[in-house]
Amino acid sequence: MQFSELMAALSKHPIRLQQDDDNLVIQGDDEGLDDALWESLALHKRELLELVERNGGDWLSPAFRITPDMLPLVSLTQEQIDRIIDSVPGGAGNVQDIYPLAPLQEGILYHHLAAEQGDPYVLHALFGVDRRARLDDFLQALQGVIDRHDILRTSVAWEGLDEPVQVVWHKAVLTLEELQLDPAQGAVEAQLQQRFDTRHHRLDMGRAPLLRLVCAEDRPNQRWVALLLFHHMALDHAALELVQHEMQAFLLGQGHALPEAVPYRNYVAQVRLGVSRQEHEAFFREMLGDVDEPTLPFGLQEVQGSGQVVEEAFMTLPASLSQAMRSQARQLGVSVASLVHLAWAQVLGRVSGRQDVVFGTVLLGRMQGGEGADRALGMFINTLPLRVDVEGQPVRAGVKATHARLTALLGHEHASLALAQRCSGVAAPTPLFSALLNYRHSGTATSTEAVSAWNGIQVLGGEERTNYPLMLSVDDMGEDFGLTVQAVEGVGAARVGAYMETALASLMEALRQTPGALLSGLSVVPHTELEQLLATFNATQAEYPLAQTIHGLFEAQVQRTPESLAVL
Structure with a gap:
C-alpha cells in the first residue's frame, strides 16, 4: 500500500496519531484497522512520524471524534463533549484534553461568576520597554512558555455541565494589542491600568490563553509600556516565578535546553485519586x-x-x-x-x-x-x-x-x-x-x-x-x-x-x-x-466653668453661633 493510499484509508477511521520519542501512538478507534492497515502503518512509520511532527506532534483523521472513554478524569456525555468542542477554534483537532478543576480553581471560578463586575482574580504586571522590538521579543518568549505548558493553553467550560471542566487546547496564541493613548490625558501607565482595572474588567474564561497583553507608546518617557493581565485560575505565585525563569531562557535563546514540561493534568489526577x-x-x-x-x-x-x-x-x-x-x-x-x-x-x-x-x-x-x-x-x-x-x-x-x-x-x-x-x-x-x-x-x-x-x-x-x-x-x-x-x-x-x-x-x-x-x-x-x-486620647483635662451646667453652656453656644453644627 502506497503512502497516499494509506492516508486515504486512515481518513475514514476516527483516529489520532501522536509522536512519543521514536514511537508512533495511535488513539481512537484502532480496532477498526485491519491487518493490511496495521502492516502499512509499520511500513510507513517514518513518513507518519514526519507528518505528525509537521503538524506540531499531532495528526487527526477527518473522522476523528473525542469520546467519553478518552477522558478518564471526567464524566461527560457525548453530547456535552461535542458542545465543548464546538466552543474551541479548530474543533476536535485543537482539543488536547478535558479534565476537572482543582479545588482552588473551583473557588476561583465561583468568585468569577459571583462578581457583579470585574474579577478579583484577574492579576496584572506592568512593564516599561525601551523599544518596540523588545516587546516582540517579550511576546515571543511568553508564547514559547505557553506552547510548553498545558495550563497556559487552557479554557474553562461550565454551562450545561454537572461540574466545570478545563479544556486544554493544542494551540493558543497570545497576541499583542497596541493602543493609541494621548499623554495629555495623563501618564500612559496610569491610563492602561485605569482602562483595564480588574474591578470592572474581566477575562473571557472560555478562551485560551487566560492572558492578555496590551501596550502603548509612552513618548514623553521615550519608551513603550505593556500591561500583562493573567488569571489566577492558571497561575499561582510560584508559577509566576517559573514563567519568568522560562521566559528568561527563551530571551537568551536557550529555550530548547529547558526540561520537559510537566502536565498539570498529573496534579489534577492525583487530587482526584488521593x-x-x-x-x-x-x-x-x-x-x-x-x-x-x-x-x-x-x-x-x-x-x-x-x-x-x-x-x-x-x-x-x-x-x-x-x-x-x-x-x-x-x-x-x-x-x-x-x-x-x-x-x-x-x-x-x-x-x-x-x-x-x-x-x-x-x-x-x-x-x-x-x-x-x-x-x-x-x-x-x-x-x-x-x-x-x-x-x-x-x-x-x-x-x-x-x-x-x-x-x-x-x-x-x-x-x-x-x-x-x-x-x-x-x-x-x-x-x-x-x-x-x-x-x-x-x-x-x-x-x-x-x-x-x-x-x-x-x-x-x-x-x-x-x-x-x-x-x-x-x-x-x-x-x-x-x-x-x-x-x-x-x-x-x-x-x-x-x-x-x-x-x-x-x-x-x-x-x-x-x-x-x-x-x-x-x-x-x-x-x-x-x-x-x-495617653494622647485621654489627655482631656481642660479649664471648665464649674458653676455652669452643661445645658447652660450649650444654650450660650447656640446664641453665639446659631447656624453651626451642634453634634456630629
Missing part, C-alpha cells in the same frame, strides 16, 4: 464542627471581593526578630511558618474579639503534587481554614499545638474549601472567616544572566489580589522576612502590619523568657499606638 472525600470531611468536622461563630476581623464580612478598594503596605522585619524566629523554631522543633500562624491568630483574635480563631491559610500543594511538581505550571495552591486557640493555653504549648494542627492540615491540602466550610457550625451564607495568611518562600538574588535576558525590560508594578478583605503575605527570603498586608480601605494596612510585627516580637520574647505564660497576656499593639490610646 485522600477520599469522607476522610476530608472527618478531619474538618473534628476541627470545625463546634465552631458556630465566624472570625471577622474589624467586622469585615464581605468576601466576594467585588469593587473594593484595597490598600497595600510592605515592611521588612528587623534582622534581630528574623534571627529570633529561626532560632526559636529550631529549638522547639517546629517550622517558622507555625510561629507566624500563631502570631497572626493572636492579631485576628484581638481585632475580632475572638478567643477561638479561624482563618484561611494558603497551602503550597506542590509538596504532594507528584513528580516534577516543583517545575510545573498551574494552580497548585489551595486555601483551607485553620483553627487556633489564642486564649487558654501557655505560649510554648500554643506553638506546639499550632504546629501539630498545621501539619495535620497538610495531609488534607487537596480538599475543597467549600467542603471544609460546610463541616463547621457557621451557617451559610455567613463566611467562616474573612482573613487570609500566605506564607511563601521567595528568592531575592538576580543573576548576571537575568540582567542580560531582561535588558531593556523593566518591571513598573503589578497587583496580586484575592477576594478576602484582609490578607497577610509573609515572604521567607532565606534570612529576612517581608510582610505584605492587603486590607480594604479604612482598616489601615500599615497598622495591621505593625500589629503583626508586635505579635511576633512578643511571642519570641515570651518563648525566651516566660514560655509558661498565657498567650492571652501577649501584646499585639505597638508602643506608639498604645501610647496614643492610653
Whole structure:
C-alpha cells in the first residue's frame, strides 16, 4: 500500500496519531484497522512520524471524534463533549484534553461568576520597554512558555455541565494589542491600568490563553509600556516565578535546553485519586464542627471581593526578630511558618474579639503534587481554614499545638474549601472567616544572566489580589522576612502590619523568657499606638466653668453661633 493510499484509508477511521520519542501512538478507534492497515502503518512509520511532527506532534483523521472513554478524569456525555468542542477554534483537532478543576480553581471560578463586575482574580504586571522590538521579543518568549505548558493553553467550560471542566487546547496564541493613548490625558501607565482595572474588567474564561497583553507608546518617557493581565485560575505565585525563569531562557535563546514540561493534568489526577472525600470531611468536622461563630476581623464580612478598594503596605522585619524566629523554631522543633500562624491568630483574635480563631491559610500543594511538581505550571495552591486557640493555653504549648494542627492540615491540602466550610457550625451564607495568611518562600538574588535576558525590560508594578478583605503575605527570603498586608480601605494596612510585627516580637520574647505564660497576656499593639490610646486620647483635662451646667453652656453656644453644627 502506497503512502497516499494509506492516508486515504486512515481518513475514514476516527483516529489520532501522536509522536512519543521514536514511537508512533495511535488513539481512537484502532480496532477498526485491519491487518493490511496495521502492516502499512509499520511500513510507513517514518513518513507518519514526519507528518505528525509537521503538524506540531499531532495528526487527526477527518473522522476523528473525542469520546467519553478518552477522558478518564471526567464524566461527560457525548453530547456535552461535542458542545465543548464546538466552543474551541479548530474543533476536535485543537482539543488536547478535558479534565476537572482543582479545588482552588473551583473557588476561583465561583468568585468569577459571583462578581457583579470585574474579577478579583484577574492579576496584572506592568512593564516599561525601551523599544518596540523588545516587546516582540517579550511576546515571543511568553508564547514559547505557553506552547510548553498545558495550563497556559487552557479554557474553562461550565454551562450545561454537572461540574466545570478545563479544556486544554493544542494551540493558543497570545497576541499583542497596541493602543493609541494621548499623554495629555495623563501618564500612559496610569491610563492602561485605569482602562483595564480588574474591578470592572474581566477575562473571557472560555478562551485560551487566560492572558492578555496590551501596550502603548509612552513618548514623553521615550519608551513603550505593556500591561500583562493573567488569571489566577492558571497561575499561582510560584508559577509566576517559573514563567519568568522560562521566559528568561527563551530571551537568551536557550529555550530548547529547558526540561520537559510537566502536565498539570498529573496534579489534577492525583487530587482526584488521593485522600477520599469522607476522610476530608472527618478531619474538618473534628476541627470545625463546634465552631458556630465566624472570625471577622474589624467586622469585615464581605468576601466576594467585588469593587473594593484595597490598600497595600510592605515592611521588612528587623534582622534581630528574623534571627529570633529561626532560632526559636529550631529549638522547639517546629517550622517558622507555625510561629507566624500563631502570631497572626493572636492579631485576628484581638481585632475580632475572638478567643477561638479561624482563618484561611494558603497551602503550597506542590509538596504532594507528584513528580516534577516543583517545575510545573498551574494552580497548585489551595486555601483551607485553620483553627487556633489564642486564649487558654501557655505560649510554648500554643506553638506546639499550632504546629501539630498545621501539619495535620497538610495531609488534607487537596480538599475543597467549600467542603471544609460546610463541616463547621457557621451557617451559610455567613463566611467562616474573612482573613487570609500566605506564607511563601521567595528568592531575592538576580543573576548576571537575568540582567542580560531582561535588558531593556523593566518591571513598573503589578497587583496580586484575592477576594478576602484582609490578607497577610509573609515572604521567607532565606534570612529576612517581608510582610505584605492587603486590607480594604479604612482598616489601615500599615497598622495591621505593625500589629503583626508586635505579635511576633512578643511571642519570641515570651518563648525566651516566660514560655509558661498565657498567650492571652501577649501584646499585639505597638508602643506608639498604645501610647496614643492610653495617653494622647485621654489627655482631656481642660479649664471648665464649674458653676455652669452643661445645658447652660450649650444654650450660650447656640446664641453665639446659631447656624453651626451642634453634634456630629
